Amino acid sequence: MVHPQAYQWPEKDFSRVPYSVFVDPEIFTIEQERIFHGPVWSYACLEAEIANPGDFLTTYIGDTPVVVVRADDRSLHAFVNRCAHRGTLLVRSTHGNARDFTCVYHHWCYDQRGKLIGIPFLRGLKGKGGMPPEFKLGDHSLRTLRTAAYRGVVFVTFRDDTESLHDYLDSPMRRYLDDIFAKPIEIIGYVRQRIPCNWKLYYENLLDDYHGVLLHKFLVTFGLSRATQKGGSEMDRRARHRIVYVIPSEEDTVGTQQGYAETTLLDEGLYLRDPSINEYREEMNDRRAVLLCAFFPNLLVQRLSNTLATRQIRPRSAKEYELYWTFFGYADDDPAMQLLRKKQINLVGPGGLVSMEDGEAGRLLQLGINGDFADAHSILAMGGRGEIPLVGHDLLTESSVRGFWRYWCDLTGIGPQTGISAPGGVHRAAAAE
Template identity: 45%
Template sequence: MIGAKSGFNDNGINWPDDSEGGYRVPYSVFMDENIYREEQKNIFRGPSWSFVALEAEIPNRGDFKSTFIGDVPVIVIRNGEGGVNVLVNRCAHRGAAVCRKLRGNTSYLECVYHSWAYDLDGNLTSVPFRRGMRGKGGMPSDFSMAEHGLKKIRVQIVNGLIFATFRSDTPDLEKYLGARMVGAIKRIFNREIEVLGDERQRIHGNWKLYAENVRDPYHASLLHLFHATFGLYRSTQVGSCVMDELGRHSLLVASQGTSSEDDDEDAYSDQRSFNSKFVLQDPSLLKGKRDFDDDISLVILSIFPNLVVQQISNTLAVRQIVTYSPNEFELVWTMFGYEDDDDEMRRIRIKQNNLIGPGGLISMEDGEAVELVNRAITHGSGDSSFIAMGGGKAESADHLITEGAIIGFWQHYRELMRI
């Protein structure tokens, strides 16, 4: 197993021995500035596919969205032929951001600093005063417009989800995702979608704490009182948490209504997160309709390094992780339904979206939990977490009391980071 031995690496991180049956993560890996810089190089600009947008966000030619891969600013744009480009949002002249809006539609891209202009494929098309004025100044005679376009990043798409990678040797997207994760994507993105809106949440914590959180079914019915109280998710339900063969991606699923009253009372009798006497003043919040042919009511699909795809009852969304520093990241939530939703279903989705996002009845606790950890470990140099629920190994599970997918994340992380 990767990380079975302790010791210091070149970054000065002491990864503890995990021979006692659990897995330990040194707190310094969340705080170290050098580690953060290495992550940008080895993960976000390394051999990984990062999610950047939904095709439904840029349906028309000239539509664009500005976003990030790690902390590199990029533009996702639909070109004149209807294809999708991902371009580094940095002018080839002096490095200024070319695109300053979050989204919109344009026929060309222009840097406000010196008005260098680019077409929708990132090709440089105009340089003011390129030939000088009255025979003086201007660019060198051998200046080539073709050699000074915006940097184009490799793009692949699966069922309307756009991914990009800086590396030419990254395996094709579907191979990178693996058959199980591709199947989970195709289950949710089974027809044309309609974007309902988005929200942005700045969290003062390390992005890897959130990567742990979404791979952790153990916390979901303990931290999230709403989940357990109203039966959306309980650890007693039928469910599973499985990974791809490298442990980097995970798929958590559960089925509402599959636990018995006796099981719930036994499991949660001494937990603050369960009180069967609570009722909603507006029960229509949880009134839903069947979306899929199966009985799965909850899906948390975590794709390394920066994507979460969710189904919680009738709420459908993608969450994109954007990194800013060791102690700050942003979640970009994009909620969607299907183009063929009737008016009733659209109203249901919009109302249930109150469950998620930074102020959601469920999701707000995750951001708070990340910040609680981040504050407490700031001065924890030399200490580490202990991850052992489910056996302390990176193994898929046919139940919901496991932390195996967290360990899988860390093992893949360490391979890429060489620590």
């Protein structure tokens, strides 16, 4: 196999991506070090999931197991879920409540902050065995991560020098989180699915509006998202996070008939026996029935009709990832809204009327590119090439996917380097122009 640094990126504007980056296990290893353990904030959970002192949950950041805990003083902590003795997975349940954590293997015990507080037979038994005198409990804490929350959304980073979460999210993303998490939330439930494709093929999917108005027959047929509706997008200054929205009520209906005339997507003979799944109840006065906020490297916050959810990406290997869906509503939802949210969960998840196709598209992509890919690459040119626009006014674009690749390249050191994505890089690049 060619060294990753030598992969061919035929265009410097990220409009061509070598397929090898979706296949090569060496790339997966580099990503763990430079992205998931690098200078980024990864999504870990919602504060509402660990609302009480002692609540914890287990998750993965990249392929590293992590525990997130709310300590008795209500502060948030995160540590690698790996016993400091011999490396056993320390916490085995998905969530719970605990004052401390004891490893199943030799019973080393850690407090809620990951500090080692006790080991059996530390001084041996009847003068035999025991740890050497210089062994100090304080030297063997768990590997901790920096933890920060914005509007109840918890992020973690492995690096001390990662910029603040506030700066990392940047203003457009903070604004949308301010809106979505303006009120206390309540968790409705979870879904998990495992998909046989590289995690970046899914992240591309989240940024690719072009497919949304074509792949998803349900969206097009029942009018949740069509290319002929008003929509737009916005990215942070470094084009690494992105929001897209659709306003179905602003639609050019004649244009819809014409635009989709050549396709089999808009089938007006199809109908739903129970159309209530498609009822959209306005709740934020923005008429945005589709609102998807993607946060590099592992989070999507979605509102699809009245379905609110986070989707967390857990890469498992170069050719497989897992998706954790966490559905939520607001604490003050009335019973009708509670019912509507639960009904609309059927739109998404592994068997969802909309999301099922995204999983299948990922599987087909991986099957298509697994073979001979030496100098083959994908094309990202819809919506134009060259400069990556931070604000978009239509849904027929792949520009934000190019933004993802620009940041990925800057972080991994592979492919065209712009330096724009580094902290302060936007300003450095502007000064250099």
